Amino acid sequence: MNMNDRIEAMLEKVQKAPRYTGGEMNTQIKGWEEAPLHFVFCFPDTYEVGMSHLGMKILTGLINDQDWSLCERCFMPWVDMMALMKEEQVPLFSLESRRPLKDFDVVGFTLMYEMSYSNVLAMLDMGGVPVERRDRGENDPIVVAGGGCASNPEPISDFIDAFMIGAGEEVMLELNRVILERKEKGWTREECLKRLAQLEGVYVPSLYDAEYHPDGTLKSFRPNCPEAPERVMKRYVDDFDHAYFPSKVAVPYTEVVFDRITLEIMRGCTRGCRFCQAGMLYRPVRERSLETLVHQAETLVEATGYEEISLSSLSSGDYTCLPELIRELMRRMKDRRVSISLPSLRIDSVLKESLEETQQVKKSSLTFAPEAGTQRLRDVINKGVTEEDLIEKVRDAFQGGWSSVKLYFMDGLPTETVEDLDGIADLAKKVVAEYFKVPKGERARGLRVTVSCSTFVPKPHTPFQWAAQDTISVINEKQEHLREVLKIKGVNFNWHAPHLSFLEACFSRGDRRLGRVLKRAWERGCLLDGWNDQFKFDEWMEAFRDCGLDPAFYANRERSREELLPWDFLDCGITKDFLWREKEKSDRAETTRDCRKGCNGCGIQRFKGLCAYADPKRAGAPSPSLVPYEPEGGNA
Amino acid sequence: MRMLGVFEKSERVRHIGHLDIQRAVQRGLRRSGLPVAYSNGFNPHIQVTFASALSTGACGKREIMDVKMAEPVSEEVFLRKMNAAMPQDMQLSSARAVDDRHPALMASLKAGIYEMVIRDPRQADRLLPAIGPMMAQETIPVARKTKSGIKEVDMKPLIYALRGEGQKLYATLMLTERESCKPNMILEGLKRAAGMPEEEEVRMLVIRTQLLGEAGDGGLVPLETL
Incomplete structure (x- = not known):
């Protein structure tokens, strides 16, 4: 059987075959020969998740709108499909032309959450592309990545040739042009990567070296060639109001998460x-x-x-x-x-x-996110919302005919105590009481208050980037307490076991040594970690042990002001000084005003004309830890 | 007025289930900008029905949608706007305007013509010679899944015609609201008649090429012309 027949035979056996068949409205694209540059946009999760993602629709539209490039799509197959592909030796293929990933010039991943990293490795491997970048040869595709997680690219940098930092709408095309030029002029892979490194907003990990102190913290992080910049600047869209927007977006046949x-x-x-x-x-x-x-x-x-x-x-x-x-x-x-x-x-x-x-x-349910149960803790996290605000809005909603309210909170926030947890229950009780204050004939029937609690994950480029995450056992105790105090009539409590959040904390603030752990975990069968029934926590812990690394070093350790953080080489607009100021204010439970009420000097004010609320006078006091940067002409 | 649109469900989208096909048509109608009628009520939806649900995995050459229009439009305009609004794999081949009192398609439906492609030629060589002997049987018992379990039915009266050629079977099978014969029942009957083990897997592509209704003289004619 030829490849297409083998794929057809597999599709008859899998559940949800439309995940792999494409052809949805507005996805009919040009033929392979019609454009010289071939890009495959890979979403490292299933079709239903990927097709709900706006960024993917924007970027595939953008690449296809250029007459010199075409963009096909590829998603992470479900386990049944993967098993069949292995059995039938069918490589991971694009939805449109059913070509394996290795046939494309550029393989691009969008990194939305850390727990999709194992899928990136799996997709590369299934698509016939060497998983580690150092193993790729002159004829292999250039593997690129962007998205929110690229703000700390290090943990996945063994597998990606070039990262796009910040908004992708412009740098995406610049990057593709360089890769097309390589094709025409026959540059080597290395030369191509060095040219990519000179684009603003592009980080090429092979051009940097990391050294570590004996205690495991980062000692230095430097470029190893003159082509790579010391610091990589994040990209902004010049004119957001007129930024590229696709006039036609794909309409899936089957139901996706956000349809x-x-x-x-x-x-x-x-x-x-x-x-x-x-x-x-x-x-x-x-x-x-x-x-x-x-x-x-x-x-x-x-x-x-x-x-x-x-x-x-x-x-x-x-x-x-x-x-x-x-x-x-x-x-x-x-x-x-x-x-x-x-x-x-x-x-x-x-x-x-x-x-x-x-x-x-x-009329659906209304969602509110107080995030923390007491005013003190809300001040610590600078969630500028008071109990009165919440109650007033809930009252309006109940009087307006709503009966279903969702409340989102986090557990494990810095400085959290039992009082803060009890505060969540108090707030839920007050919401229930507001419902019963509306006279019986006037309120909608069927009160439903859903309290959802997720475990806090400290993230890079935030004031909590130095903070320790609570250990799994502490979170377990806190959730046990919440389950007790939230036994309230009319209230549903949702929570998640903290194991995934713990791993997310490791990878969100990890360094490039975690690439070994990632590879090991994938070899041990870790895949589709975001799916409860597929998540193999014990295998992940074994992978850490195999590599001689301690996950607690990444998740549960508080960092000092002096520590060189793995993502410090990226300038994402805000300065480390601002973040540290915010961290200190948070320690004192002091709030910071909304930028619209006055500039707080976060660092964006260094870029002329970028922020409508920036106070240019604050621009004179940039962070000493930063290489001063003067944008030419500014970004109006 | 109502518009009967004849459309294809091509091989690429054959795994899309009926509910999703219905939604794709509704969204196509919305994109077309045609003056379609909406239902009243809290959650208004387009008034469109289908002559027959096509099973997941099967293709259809001439499936029929029945769309209620809020204002009259010409058949040409309907066809042109819908084909601009529907994906490549679900294009329309014809449209016919009918009066609101035109009988419901589902009620007029009598039979379907199917093309069944046996993927493995060696299996086709074993199955096709069994057509004659099977049709010569007095009854053709096959197992059919019902809500109350599996029961044996005689499918002989449900088969209008059946012939084979190369790797293909051509069958005209009863398809009404009360009784119908599915292509896989034919396959099952042939396997039995050919002495093929029940567990032997036969890959088969099913294409429904035409829906049929009963003309005044009792003969079967394409449903959309009725």
């Missing part, structure tokens, strides 16, 4: 929650104009036929013209029967009138 139009209304956040990596990394805050958003919504509704639009950003309630935007979208979408939903509402910014307006179209 609707996502409108990114804003990038960045001014709140400064200290645990939130996205809030630090995606600074400065930039809004899309109402005109652009309405245009995008109409274009997408026409191109996809979706029934629902969700507004997405870190803090949609902060969007300046939110009520106007919602009103305008509803006005235009009413006849087309398209509903508008608002996720990730922040409790202090929900406007009563927009609540009432969304309700007209669709």
Whole structure:
């Protein structure tokens, strides 16, 4: 049987064959010969997860819109498919042309969460690409990666030739152009990588060396050739309002996690929650104009036929013209029967009138994220929300006909005590009480308060990047306590075992030695770690032992101010000094104001014209630990 | 008015289940911008029905969607706008405007014509010669899964026609709301008649090439022309 017949035979046996067959609306792309550069966009998780990801849709659209490049897609197969592929010796193939990954010029991964790293190794191996970058030859693809986790690329740097740091919309094409030029001019792999390293926002790990102190901490991290810059600057989109946006996005046949139009209304956040990596990394805050958003919504509704639009950003309630935007979208979408939903509402910014307006179209459960149970702890994490705020919004919701409320919290936050845990239960009780204050005839029936608690993972580029994560046994005790105090009528409590969060903590702040652990774990069969039924914690621990590394060194150790951190060579906009100032304020349970109320000097003010709220006077006091950087012309 | 659209479910999308095909058509209708009718109620949806559900794994050459329009449109416009709005693997070949009182397709459906491709030519060589002997049997008992378990049925009265050629079987099989004969029942019957072990796996591609309804003179005609 030829390859295609073998694939067809496998598809008859697997569950959810449409994960592998492609051909969805708006994915019909040009033929292989029509473009000289072939890119395969790999999402290291299943189809249903990947096809819910806006960034993937933007970047595949962008690459396909260039007449000199084409972009196909590939997802992590499920275990049944992997077993058949192994049996039938079928390499991992792209959905569109069914070619193995090794046939492409560029294999690109998006790194959304640390626990997808083992899938990256598995996909490379199944696709016929040498897993470790040092084993790749002149004819192997260039393997690149970007996404949120690239803000600490070190743990996965043994497997990736080049990382894109920051927004991918522009650097993606620059990178592809260099790789196309290599193809035309016959540069060696090494020369190509050195040229890539000169692009702003590109990090080529083979061009840097790390040395360690006897205690395991990083001693030095330096480029090993003149082509590689000392510090790698993150990329920004020059003009967010007019940034590339695909006019046609794929519409999956089967149900995926987020099966609707996502409108990114804003990038960045001014709140400064200290645990939130996205809030630090995606600074400065930039809004899309109402005109652009309405245009995008109409274009997408026409191109996809979706029934629902969700507004997405870190803090949609902060969007300046939110009520106007919602009103305008509803006005235009009413006849087309398209509903508008608002996720990730922040409790202090929900406007009563927009609540009432969304309700007209669709009434689902409302989500609030107080994150911590007491005001003291909320001050520590700078979650600028008070109990009164929450209760007021919940009251509005119950009076407005909602009966289902979700409350998100974290356990294991720095300085957390039993009082803070009890505070979660107190808050839940008060929410329940608000429901019963609404007269019986007026309130919606079926009260449902869901309290979800996730385990805090300290992240790089946040004020908690120096903090120790609670050990697994401490988290277990805390969760046991929460289960006791949350036995409240009308309240459901959701929690997750802390093991995955522990590993996530290792990899989010790991150094490049963790590449060995990753490889070992993958050899031991670790895969699809984000899926509960596939996660093999014990194998991961064995992998650490095999490599002579202690996971607690990465997860549970508090770092000092002086320690050289594995991601210090990246300039992600905010300075280490700002983060340290924030850490000290957090120790004193002191809050920091919202940037919209005045510049806090996070480091973005060093870039002329980048942040609308920056105070140029603060630009004179940059962090001494930083190489001063003067952007030419600025990013208006 | 209603519009009967004849569409293909090609090989690439044959693993898409009926519910997903329905949703793909609904989204196609939304993209087309055609004046389709919506149901009333809290969660309005497009009023579209299908003559028959096609099983997951099977292709269809001439499946039929039945769309209620809010305003009249011409067949040409419907066809053009839908083909611009549907994926390559689900294109329409014809459209026919009918009156609201036109009988429901599901009620008029009598039979389906199937093409069944036996993937392994050696198996085809063993199975096809069994067609004659099987059809000569007085009854053709096959096991059929029902809600209450597996029961034996005689499929002989459900087969209008059956012939073979090369690796292909061509079958016209009863397909009504009350009774129907599935392509895999034919395969099962042939395996029995050919003396092929029950557990022997036979890979087969099923293509439904036409849906049929009953004409005034009792003959079977393409359902969309009825």
